[in-house]
Amino acid sequence: MLTENACLSKSKNVPWRIIEGEAILVNVNSSDIVHLNETGAEIWRIIDGKTSISKIIEHISSVFEVNKEVAKTDVLELLEDLIEKNILETSSFK
Amino acid sequence: MTKTVKIKIADVCFEISLNDIKIRSLKKDLIFWTKRRFKDFLSKERGGFFIDVEEGYAIDKWEDIRDVKLVGDKNNSRFTLRLNGSEIGFIDTRTNKANIKMGAWRSNDKVFLLSSFLEASLQLALIQNSGFLVHSCGVVKEKTGYLFLAPAEGGKTTVAHKSRKFRVLSDDCNALKREGNDWFIYPTPWGRLPNGKVEKVRLAKIFFLKKAKYLEIKELSFGNSLIRFFSQIHMSGIIERTDLAEKILEEIENLARNLRFFELSFSKKSRIWEAIGNK
Numbered sequence: 001m002l003t004e005n006a007c008l009s010k011s012k013n014v015p016w017r018i019i020e021g022e023a024i025l026v027n028v029n030s031s032d033i034v035h036l037n038e039t040g041a042e043i044w045r046i047i048d049g050k051t052s053i054s055k056i057i058e059h060i061s062s063v064f065e066v067n068k069e070v071a072k073t074d075v076l077e078l079l080e081d082l083i084e085k086n087i088l089e090t091s092s093f094k
Numbered sequence: 095m096t097k098t099v100k101i102k103i104a105d106v107c108f109e110i111s112l113n114d115i116k117i118r119s120l121k122k123d124l125i126f127w128t129k130r131r132f133k134d135f136l137s138k139e140r141g142g143f144f145i146d147v148e149e150g151y152a153i154d155k156w157e158d159i160r161d162v163k164l165v166g167d168k169n170n171s172r173f174t175l176r177l178n179g180s181e182i183g184f185i186d187t188r189t190n191k192a193n194i195k196m197g198a199w200r201s202n203d204k205v206f207l208l209s210s211f212l213e214a215s216l217q218l219a220l221i222q223n224s225g226f227l228v229h230s231c232g233v234v235k236e237k238t239g240y241l242f243l244a245p246a247e248g249g250k251t252t253v254a255h256k257s258r259k260f261r262v263l264s265d266d267c268n269a270l271k272r273e274g275n276d277w278f279i280y281p282t283p284w285g286r287l288p289n290g291k292v293e294k295v296r297l298a299k300i301f302f303l304k305k306a307k308y309l310e311i312k313e314l315s316f317g318n319s320l321i322r323f324f325s326q327i328h329m330s331g332i333i334e335r336t337d338l339a340e341k342i343l344e345e346i347e348n349l350a351r352n353l354r355f356f357e358l359s360f361s362k363k364s365r366i367w368e369a370i371g372n373k
Contacts, residue, residue: 015340017347022317024324026339028168035321 002053002076008083009049009091018045029086039064040078049091053079097121099128101212102137104269104280104294104295106219108212109141114148115196124196136294143219145192147208159199159207164214166334173218173332175211183211189217202293213284216269217328221338224345225271231325232263232279232295239279239295240370241268242358243326246304249360253303254286256366261291267328270297272345275352299354301370306359311369319355320346 010016013028023041025034036044042063043056053075061071082088099110110128115121124147129136162177164185173195175183183194194211196204217227231250232243236256242253254265266285271278271294278294281287302314302322314322323346332338360366 013336015336017320017343018314019320019347019350024317024320024343026324026343028334028336031334033174033321033324035317037317041336091152 002079002083004054004057004072005052007050007052007091008047008079008088010044010047011087011089014087016044025087027085027087032085034082034085034087039074043075043078058059060067095150099125099132100139100141101132101135101139102139103135103216103282104211104220104225104290106143106216106223106273107137107139107141108143108145108215110147110208110212112147114146116149120149123201124204124208127201128208131205131209134287135283143190143192143215145194145211145215148193148195150195159203162207162210164332164336166332168335173214176213185211185215185218187222189199190219203239203275207367209283213282213328216282217332218338220269220271220333221341221345224352225269225272226342226345227267227282227284227328228323229328230268231265231285232268232281233257233260234263234295235367237295239263239297241270241297241300242303243300243323245326247280249303249305251286252360252362253366256364260367263287268339270349272348275348277349277353285339297353299356299370300349301356301358304357304359305361307361308359309361309364309366309369310359314357316350316353320350323349323355 007022014025016023016025018041021038021041023036023044027034043060044057046056049073057075060075061068079088097111097113101108112121112124131342162175165176167175172188173185174181185192192215220226229243229245229251233240242250244250251265255264263279264280264285264287267282269280269282277297279297280294281292329341
């Protein structure tokens with residue numbers, strides 16, 4: 001279960017691109033390709049191993065002008081999915 | 095007696111050596127069938143990629159050679175070819191050398207295996223030279239190349255039939271290569287090559303095929319195009335290497351920036367070229 005003070009890192013085995021607001025991630029471990037829409041791509045972009053999940057939620061709420069609860073649900077759902085696919089790694093807890 | 099077969103596909107020259115096959119009749123048989131299989135691609139140019147074919151794979155039970163798998167190693171340039179867990183060959187992308195051991199299979203099976211091995215070797219050679227093999231039907235209309243992508247049974251051969259008045263490249267697998275920001279299609283020996291011409295042609299548009307009861311062409315977004323394109327690249331064993339996956343991504347990104355991608359929904363009765371003409 002993710003907590004909002006956790007920080008996440010991108011896996012080194014995931015080549016990726018963000019172009020025209022959308023992201024493509026290649027999961028080398030499972031030979032899968034993941035396509036992220038504009039919101040997902042923005043979440044992916046700001047994951048750097050230092051930014052906490054709560055900061056990501058605030059950022060998404062602000063950029064896409066949605067209330068914090070909606071942003072929280074969307075962010076956590078995506079992050080949990082990407083962790084399950086070994087695309088994201090939990091790097092530390094603040 | 096000729097001991098090598100030289101083949102050129104998408105400007106990659108292969109030199110297939112059969113020196114290590116000791117039984118003269120087997121060597122003769124394999125050379126004959128290999129030359130016949132790749133007749134449109136035979137070349138006199140010296141190879142840049144060397145494949146040694148040997149005898150020596152011992153079989154102790156019936157095996158289906160279609161179970162052969164290419165396995166990439168994350169830590170080095172070597173890919174191994176495995177059949178039911180046994181190594182029967184390798185491809186080294188650093189030295190451009192490959193080796194395959196043949197078992198006592200029928201000639202058809204040997205040539206099938208050699209063909210699959212050549213396809214994997216070509217894919218690896220292309221990836222390092224700004225290109226890749228893609229499941230597609232290629233068509234040349236008025237010196238312009240069109241590429242139609244689909245998985246097996248996805249409509250590529252139907253498009254080839256509908257394009258008979260133009261020059262059809264391979265109806266199943268074509269090579270793409272970048273020169274600067276221009277992309278070129280090359281036919282390959284995989285799939286039917288109706289007129290035997292193997293020259294490259296400049297690529298203009300890419301269509302993803304969708305079988306439907308109606309005719310419709312719609313332009314696709316970058317992300318949608320990229321993910322669909324990625325899934326049609328011959329990837330067995332290759333995507334496990336982060337560096338190669340990164341390289342492919344880089345090239346597809348260039349492709350998506352320089353060309354337009356469409357979804358072509360069509361039925362057997364659709365007059366696709368009339369619709370394509372308007373795009």
